[in-house]
Amino acid sequence: MKKLIPLFLVFTFINIFSQEYHFDYSIESQTNQIKPNKEKSVSTTFYDSKNNIHLQIDKYNDKLRGVIYDKDKNLRHSFKVTESKGFVTFEYIHTNDFNKEKHKDVANGDILEVNKIDSLQYQIIGYKNEKRTKKRFSALITLEKSKFNYLVIGIDHGKSDEMREKVKEFLDPNSIYAVKRIHIDYYSTGYSYDSSLKITNVDFSLKLPEKLTIKDFDFLGEFQD
Known part of the structure; x- marks a missing residue:
């Protein structure tokens, strides 16, 4: 590597x-x-x-x-x-x-769901329909407390900013967080990967x-x- x-x-x-x-x-x-x-x-x-x-x-x-x-x-x-x-x-x-x-994002109509696993882990799911029967992707985000804010959700999706705001709703406003690890499954394309981040x-x-x-x-x- x-x-x-x-x-x-x-x-x-x-x-x-x-x-x-x-x-x-x-x-x-x-x-x-x-x-x-x-x-x-x-x-x-x-x-x-x-x-x-x-x-x-x-x-x-x-x-x-x-x-x-x-x-x-x-x-x-x-x-x-x-x-x-x-x-x-x-x-x-x-x-x-x-x-x-003019760019038309086919995923603009997706329904996002963010679930808290624990104080540093969150699951994000993107559904293709309001009935939530078809998933476009799912991701497990692991955070760590940090000296600077880095809540960049590395998901290839037009609503990544909205994902970040939904995760922030669960976080302690007196603490600072950074993304440490992310596991993503894209059901539409069949891609899955796990990424760990090191910040300097x-x-x-x-x-x-x-x-x-x-x-x-x-x-x-x-x-x-």
């Missing part, structure tokens, strides 16, 4: 900058896929706790790309990531603007050029440069 990117890095940036994202935590995820095939992987994302923004590192054909999706602005920023002799360079490539596109402090900034290069989204095209 090979880590996607080292935790201790030196970051350099290319271009004239305007907007800046500051990342203060790294989240290392160890994922064991159970179905349809058994696979293990380790990945690292970086987290801006002030603005609730992630820098996701993707790998395809041995090429690395860094991606920031700014949900408030509906913009997706891509960076070429180069590793060499212990240094990592992030070079801005382009931005995808989704403001003009970092301190670096990533900046955008003054003039953004807008391109249509193309996943494979991201890795052509």
Whole structure:
């Protein structure tokens, strides 16, 4: 099992900058896929706790790309990531603007159910209908008390923000929590996996050029440069 990117890095940036994202935590995820095939992987994302923004590192054909999706602005920023002799360079490539596109989430009508197992474990179920006879997914979330708030529910679903708010209703308002582990079963696709998260402090900034290069989204095209 090979880590996607080292935790201790030196970051350099290319271009004239305007907007800046500051990342203060790294989240290392160890994922064991159970179905349809058994696979293990380790990945690292970086987290801006002030603005609730992630820098996701993707790998395809041995090429690395860094991606920031700014949900408030509906913009997706891509960076070429180069590793060499212990240094990592992030070079801005382009931005995808989704403001003009209309996305219909087929799961918007799902009914969510959150059950408390104990003070640090919660079950979340997404039902496809109001009768709650067909499940889209179920998840077991394990929390831990933390120095900073990280209630990011890593479920591929349009109502992940609503899930977080429903879990928060059960929590002690005088304590701070972070997600430690999550087990998910997607009944619609047949995927099941278990992920454990390790959170550490970092301190670096990533900046955008003054003039953004807008391109249509193309996943494979991201890795052509």
